[in-house]
Amino acid sequence: MTPTPLHLDDSGLVREALARASILFTDVDGTLVAPGGVLLADASGAPSLATAEAVVELNRAGLSAVITTGRNRPQCGEITRLLGWRAFIAELGCVVQFDRSQEPEYLMGDWPEDALQPGETPFQAMIRAGALQALTREFPGRIEEHTPWHTDRVATHVLRGNVDRNQAQAALDRLDLPIDIVDNGIVNPPRHTLVGVSEIHAYHLVPRGSHKTTAITRVLERRGLTREDAVSIGDSATDVEMADVTALCVLVGNALDDERVRAAAAARDNVAVTQRQRGEGWAEFVWAWLSARRD
Ligand SMILES: [Mg+2]
Numbered sequence: 547m548t549p550t551p552l553h554l555d556d557s558g559l560v561r562e563a564l565a566r567a568s569i570l571f572t573d574v575d576g577t578l579v580a581p582g583g584v585l586l587a588d589a590s591g592a593p594s595l596a597t598a599e600a601v602v603e604l605n606r607a608g609l610s611a612v613i614t615t616g617r618n619r620p621q622c623g624e625i626t627r628l629l630g631w632r633a634f635i636a637e638l639g640c641v642v643q644f645d646r647s648q649e650p651e652y653l654m655g656d657w658p659e660d661a662l663q664p665g666e667t668p669f670q671a672m673i674r675a676g677a678l679q680a681l682t683r684e685f686p687g688r689i690e691e692h693t694p695w696h697t698d699r700v701a702t703h704v705l706r707g708n709v710d711r712n713q714a715q716a717a718l719d720r721l722d723l724p725i726d727i728v729d730n731g732i733v734n735p736p737r738h739t740l741v742g743v744s745e746i747h748a749y750h751l752v753p754r755g756s757h758k759t760t761a762i763t764r765v766l767e768r769r770g771l772t773r774e775d776a777v778s779i780g781d782s783a784t785d786v787e788m789a790d791v792t793a794l795c796v797l798v799g800n801a802l803d804d805e806r807v808r809a810a811a812a813a814r815d816n817v818a819v820t821q822r823q824r825g826e827g828w829a830e831f832v833w834a835w836l837s838a839r840r841d
Pocket of ligand 1: 573574575576577730731
């Protein structure tokens with residue numbers, strides 16, 4: 547059995563990291579918000595101010611929070627504005643906005659300059675390369691566009707379903723463009739047309755070599771900060787990689803439902819987990835952060 551990561555209160559390492567950190571990189575879905583993307587609700591979806599109160603206290607303390615998510619740029623812009631934050635990382639690290647009033651920077655991983663045709667976005671290039679057809683042919687009924695989240699994207703596709711990731715990657719590797727498929731964790735869409743699929747995952751198609759972690763490092767450099775100044779929080783196996791570029795990666799309790807998350811966490815010594823789930827876990831983390839900084 548995979549060992550469980552440290553609890554937030556368990557270790558001096560956790561407190562030390564929290565005492566020093568001044569910037570947070572936070573996932574959104576499954577982490578900050580309740581099912582359906584609701585902020586003003588507890589993990590079960592019942593109305594609650596717990597997460598919003600933690601956002602207010604974080605803002606009062608003058609700490610920075612940077613949304614770091616697979617969601618698209620328009621969504622991140624609005625969430626950031628509503629919460630009173632400035633910077634965000636959208637489309638799993640491919641779109642970095644240092645301030646929401648500025649133009650974004652695009653990070654295309656290892657793609658060569660000539661990967662795109664004139665005027666083409668990476669999103670369009672993946673369609674041209676046949677990425678979506680390759681996956682629906684390989685897994686009939688088991689993968690589809692994650693509507694309505696699939697729109698207004700420039701760099702990545704977001705799909706949902708349940709497929710063997712290695713087999714999916716092999717199908718993509720037969721195409722002319724280097725495209726990776728990333729499992730972004732368990733989702734609960736209210737509607738879908740998948741057949742015979744119980745646990746549904748969100749999958750992103752990304753230019754090979756692009757990661758949330760590269761974007762986090764860009765934001766830190768831009769602000770003159772280092773890894774030791776930063777903490778991160780999320781709920782998916784991809785989010786655990788944020789531990790590699792921040793002092794500490796915190797997982798909300800529901801993250802441990804996914805065995806891939808447990809394995810990724812066990813491979814690192816700077817991952818901790820909250821007792822509560824989703825936004826309540828996020829709030830638990832913020833209170834621990836504020837308390838560590840006061841001591
Ligand atoms: Mg998530």
